[in-house]
Amino acid sequence: MRWSELDLPDLPVGAGLPALTEALRERSAAVLWAPPGSGKTTLVPPAVAGLGPGRVVVTQPRRIAARAAARRLASLIGEEVGGTVGYAVRGDRRSSPSTRVEMVTTGVLLRRLQRDPDLPGVAAVVVDEVHERALDADLLLALLVDVRAHLREDLRLVAMSATIEAERTAALLGSPPVPVVEVPGALHPVTTTYAAVPPGLRRSDDRGVTPAFLDHVAATVRRALAEQTGDVLAFLPGVAEVDGVVRRLAGDPALAADVRPLHGRLPAAEQDLALAAGPRRRVVVATSVAESSLTVPGVRTVVDAGLVRQPRTDHRRGLAGLVTVRVSRAAADQRAGRAGREGPGAAYRCWAEAEHPHLPAHPEPEIAVADLTGLALELAVWGSPDGAGLALLDPPPAAALATARSTLVDLGAVDADGGVTERGRGIARVPADPRLARALLDGAPLVGARRAAEVVALLAEDTRAPGGDLVAALRQARRERPGAWRRVVDDLHRHVSGTAAEAGRGMTDDLAVGAVVALAHPDRVARRRPGAAGTAAYLMVGGTGAVLPRGSGLAGTPWLAVGDVDRRPGDRDATVRAAAPIDEDLALEAAGARWREDDEVGWAGGRVTARRVTRLGAIELTSAPLAEPPVEGVAAAVREGLRQEGLAVLPWTDAARSLRERVAFLHRTLGEPWPDLSDEALTAGVETWLGPELARVRGTRDLARVDVLVGLRRLLPWPEAGRLDELAPERLAVPSGSSVRVDYSGEHGEQPVLAVRLQETFGWAATPRVADGRVPVLLHLLSPARRPVAVTADLASFWENAYPQVRAELRGRYPKHAWPEDPWTAPPTRGTGRGTGLGTGRNRGS
Known part of the structure; x- marks a missing residue:
């Protein structure tokens, strides 16, 4: 048949066909931009077929569209489908060796590419509806570009789009970008x-x-x-x-x-x-x-x-x-x-x-929001686990792709490096999501090959079971859905038929459906939350809560395998749309990879709690008290307890508090190696400084007996700690002979504070300094009643400028105390006498 001699309808896209065929002759690839309804699907495939021998494969996003397009084109040339024009969709194929134009779904062509990237006998591929940005269409386009670059330079490729992203698609298909043929629309108002x-x-x-x-x-x-x-x-x-x-x-x-x-x-x-x-x-x-x-x-x-x-x-x-x-x-x-x-x-x-x-x-684009498990498996089978080097319109989000690869590792479909395994290749050959393919392959020995295929075919659709009951939906499908659904079942059945798994274990439909669903979605195995029988609230292995629809007959079932859920933004729990009952043995078999036994040590109610817990994912199966919890677990629990209760629960003596404040001052002033002793730092490193004493802690009462001073000393740096009293002395000697405690608490600012009665400082000309002389001490000079009369870090300036006014104001109020005119030379005194004091006066220059 000569396609150029066909009497095809006069449709708007016809005006662009000469430019399209010319672009294919010159570059063997092109993008056709034309609005919906312009006749792209009808006229472009014959035009491409007219360029030479070989089959033209045209992809459609949906089975119904592929069949309809094939029927329309066949009718235009006066033939039945299956001759010159054919189609292939999941579970249904009508084509022959004489077929020149074949309408297929995107998924069908993807599986052909994975089996044989050379596409023998195919002269051209037309990818329709590129603008819909379906995940499998994005991937198919990228793989076809890869095939043209490395295997089939002669393979013609046409991407048909109904949006202005045509230029972007053209850049994806070649460098320089392949031609874009634009056909104006002819839609009516x-x-x-x-x-x-x-x-x-x-x-x-x-x-x-x-x-x-x-x-x-x-x-x-x-x-x-x-x-x-x-x-x-x-x-x-x-x-x-x-x-x-x-x-x-x-x-x-x-x-x-x-x-x-x-x-x-x-x-x-x-x-x-x-x-x-x-x-x-x-x-x-x-x-x-x-x-x-x-x-x-x-x-x-x-x-x-x-x-x-x-x-x-x-x-x-x-x-x-x-x-x-x-x-x-x-x-x-x-x-x-x-x-x-x-x-x-x-x-x-x-x-x-x-x-x-x-x-x-x-x-x-679906790649930005959809589950990427299927994409990740296809990439692994292709030999590009992360998609690097492939001409994807948008890269897969890294987090979503990592989650998908983790799922594939759980399924045994890829190894730790992302390479596909033999099991993965088997899963990829099944025309279904990898989880469903796994459920088909592993479920057939349990429930029988035919029944496993029926459940997988049901799960592959947007199933909204009445009351969420998937078993009822299956029985309804058997009664009311001949044709397309049964063809899908037959197609899936072929992948597991003729094996020892054909008969299964003789389960009832209830458990059989649940077993397959659990194998497909082990993270959605769910157990009823504790409470009264009949409750509709469940917890899934993956950690999400789920509730059955109101009035569901499944309410109260101890275990469920959930096939489909909805979770609206802001809702805590998901709503179950399809589920089936299972027993605990099936739950453990399906989600066995999530079974674990852990020793859990925590802090609750002011005490360390310790138990051995068996879980299936987020679902707690059993627990028992743990008599001898591990020390590292106790340390973590005490750390959490201190976060909750605060460090005030520890017995802080004056000595411990003073040591902490002095070291904290040196950390602020000198930095390393003096350690950070803030609440946050001490809480985070509790096992370091409390060390061996933690093993005996079981609650706040035990914490009250901890020796905090000994613990803090464990944090001191050596040999620098030998200079602690020199760098941050706990007390300072004043001219009166008294030894006065220095306040390093920071309550009055960053400087350490020395609060001393003014009479004890007569003759003291220079302000004392600490931290190797870097920081002057802030003097709080007190009245005889121990009330501050002056605050200064420059004692010489105080004597010279402020003291005369202080003397004038206070000597009448405290006549028994010394208020000499010349504080530089007056002897310091501890008491009230005006005579000689205990210290020695100093000259101005001292």
Whole structure:
């Protein structure tokens, strides 16, 4: 077949095809920028195939989009899918040796690349919807750039984008940047109507999107049907919300339209029904699968609930999952654009116009917010554990990647250096998250291969089990979900079928589901919190609290394996969305890597507490008193006790307090080697200075018997300590012959203080100094009643300038005490006599 001879539709992107093919001939890579609805997915693959022999592989972000694109292109050339045009998605493939254009999901092509990076038989790869910044698409693009650089220079590569990041993508694909082919849009005008939520109505609560908000969305759809023409496309965040709105509309006898759900879980026949124009008006209620890569014919009106389900990870608590968030302005514009593909349209937004500027401008790239365990395994299999040298649009956050690698080490998928193990390669071959792949491989011998595949297929979806009961959800899936879900189960089953694990151990469904979930998420194994039977509060191995939805039949179950949780910002506990019961033996088997026995020594209620504790992660299993706790544990407990109680609980004698103050002064003044004796330093180094005495401490009563002075002496530096009395004398001799204590407490400032009666200092001309003469002592000169009359660090200036005034004021008040006119030569005295004193007068120059 010659693609150039095909009679393909005239779509806006056709104007850019000559430039695109020319860029591919010259550089073999290009970026095509064109708005949604311009025909990229329909016309670009045939144009690329027309450049020469070999298969053109086109990636789509979702299974439903890959199948729909293949069907549309096959119908345009008058063939059935599986001939010239085929597709391959997880659990479903329709292609043949004659297939020239193959639509695949991003994950399918990633697994092919990991198996054979040469991509034999493939002439070109077209990566669609690059702008969505899905994690696997970012990785796929980086690996394809690596393949072109080192293995396949001839491999043609086209990245198709609907955003202005095209230039950035072009720089990623080559140096100099590869050509960017820009195709102007040809969308029809779309009018916007804001349908604000009524006052007091909440969009969501702890159980998810509220029924009242779904009522509001359904009412907005009815309004749109009444005010506009053509079909209506309504966007909801998830399957449960889609089903809720479908029930509200389909049960309305006044609604003159067919109501069709559209999401990835539906059988192919029901998806086709939603994608095909009907004999009368339709309301298609869809998740984000219809946001960009799918064309829903006949749509002239969009109703946007303004919510989207996105991956988020709480790396501190190890919780990963999908959360419902407000849509970005870019995504809202893209949704609205679906109404303008076939003619003028209308968009109804279920929020107030004043809210719109406060929505995020763009959705965050998944690599910045999602769990990176799958990415880390793919990088390890590729041989680049940290992604160095790969052309990623954004580097993975270091903390998130480290957490992911730690998880892979726990799974045995990578070694300590990040290199992939044989077990890791086996896990990577399973088309599922590494945790789920591990659960499939290790769960099959326990529960049987088929049942393990069923549970993993259920966990791989955004499952919201009634009351959080995953066993009930599995039984419902078996009854009501043929087609796509069963194909996924069959695909997973092939990875563990034909082995001795086929039959399993004959468990009931309850324990079997719980066993697989526990193997997938050992950190989410949970035990009921202590309290009355029937409680819905649990503690998970990872340390996060979890509560079951109100009215859940699982409440009171002693042990749970939690498959999915939501945790809203500000909430202490997560809400369980899917879980199954397990027993303690299964919990220990699944989370055995988190089992540990520790001797715990702590401080509580003024006492050292010591016990031997067995834990499964954060869950305490058993404990017993510990008679002889380790000394290092006691030291740490006493250190904590001193932090709580303060150093005042120790018996501070005057000698100990004085020694501490003198050494602290030298530390402030001279620095090392004189030690820091602050409260913080003494508390932190308690085992150093209290040393052997700690082993006998069991509480504050024992601390009150500790010899603090001996402990402080252990901290003195040697041989410098021999000069302690010289550098910071405890007492100073004054002219009267008295030995007066020096105050080094720092209460009066940094200088040491000598408080002495003025009469005892007559004849003292020079202020005493300490610390090798570096610091003058601050003299507090006292009256006979021992009240300060002067404070000075310059005694000579005091005698010369201030003393005459002091003498004039006080000699009448204290007539029995000496108040000589000349303090330089007067003899010092301790008492009241005016005669000769005990000291010797000095000349002015002394």
